[in-house]
């Protein structure tokens with residue numbers, strides 16, 4: 311029996327059910343929101359978010375992994391308010407999202423820096439997983455970092471190695487935001503493997519943004535799970551290309567390496583209002599996979615059983631295998 315931390319406490323992995331592995335409840339530049347978006351801290355934001363998550367649960371999804379970490383505006387008090395109003399399991403994450411430098415609190419504090427110390431991010435992430443986030447008892451169940459087109463910048467590498475160490479100390483699995491057009495998933499695999507991470511414990515995020523089957527097979531052949539996780543964002547790649555790529559990967563025997571998600575949010579300051587978000591990306595909402603993607607996958611020859619492998623079995627294995635390996639090491 312393996313347990314996973316959710317915002318309402320630990321649950322058995324058997325209770326994860328259908329999982330969307332890469333979502334956000336809220337997504338923001340916290341400084342901007344604190345200064346300019348008073349509407350975020352409102353009852354309306356909470357009730358609208360709760361309604362969206364309830365509709366998702368009613369559509370058959372049991373769990374989401376909220377990958378909002380430092381750098382993306384994680385706000386535990388608001389998240390907890392929403393979670394209290396829905397039966398959906400929400401797995402909270404820790405880690406840091408940057409494409410380049412580390413933020414101020416870590417810029418001068420660390421190995422060889424002005425305030426010379428053992429890498430503080432490791433303890434920070436471990437504490438979020440083992441004790442709770444920011445003085446709460448809400449524990450993170452997933453680690454997250456990022457590498458985009460600029461590649462392995464010094465700050466990005468520092469975060470990635472700290473995430474790897476925190477994973478080895480806790481057994482929490484890892485998701486990494488990557489940029490397929492720069493093939494940064496391969497860099498992730500190299501760095502994490504150097505740190506001793508089993509690549510099966512890693513979801514390479516945003517693999518759905520490419521139809522480069524060779525690249526996807528190279529990643530999957532190393533054991534990692536691929537996040538086909540940006541359904542509803544149709545400007546880097548079309549909906550049809552996203553579906554066709556998954557069908558192609560399934561056909562080639564990679565169904566055990568695929569997960570599905572949207573990477574969407576109930577509220578984000580990346581758009582001036584919720585209405586502007588909906589207008590800019592009308593398909594980018596929590597029900598898109600149920601309403602459009604599943605029928606299209608079935609049409610493309612993917613079976614219901616294979617879709618359940620992607621929704622249920624693969625996310626469950628992501629948590630169970632990492633915990634099992636951690637127990638074997640301890």
Ligand SMILES: [Zn+2]
Nearest residue numbers: 332333377573
């Ligand atoms: Zn995301």
